[in-house]
Amino acid sequence: MNQDPLIQALFIFGALYIGWLWLKDSQAAARGVVAKGALPGATPCPRGIVWVGALVGVLLCVVAAVGELALGTTAEQSTVAYHYLAVMIAAGFTEELVFRGYLVITGKGRGVLIASCVGFSVLFSLLHAQYYTVVPPEASWTEFTFKITAQSLWTLFTLFLNSLVFYSLRFTARNPRHSLMPCIVAHSSYNLAVFITKLFQGYVDGV
DSSP, rough: OOOHHHHHHHHHHHHOOOOHHHHHHHHHTTTTTTTOOOOOTTTTHHHHHHHHHHHHHHHHHHHHHHHHHHOGGGGGGGEEEEHHHHHHHHHHHIIIIIIIIISSOOOOOOOHHHHHHHHHHHHHHTOOOTTTTEOOOOOHHHHEEEEEHHHHHHHHHHHHHHHHHHHHHEEEEEEEESSSSSHHHHHHHHHHHHHHHHHHOOEOOOO
């Protein structure tokens, strides 16, 4: 995510606006009205699976943190500012809308569905290039080098795992209308748990 506060503010407000549209579509679907051009996964779901999503998000953060402790790479993590929490929560919605909403193949059988979830999960992890590349100061985004370390490999794995879990929350039988809500809650709770973990470890500052 770009560190420019203006870019971050635009991202947050954009996520809020699209989230409002998604919520309207979901409320319409709850009344039995399928809006033309409705956003993907904008459907109601049982409350229980939403709570499961919240718990799963926290557990995924625990897995990531324990892995870093086991590898001894905790000190390699990045430091974030307090206001970045808003960006992280907004990303919990936007990334779910794009990946678990749009980037999945449905209606062509279970095998194709699973294959698309795996393939797009690989893409999801690789698109977080900031975790395994370095762009020198004042250089363009094309002038980068790879940083393949234990930390970067673990981060890529956890991103891949998270994505698979989020897809499963959308397509589980406990979510019969394939709502994105459990995925959004899981992703946001994961990001919130990551922020809290960073806070207690001293990797949050006031910048």
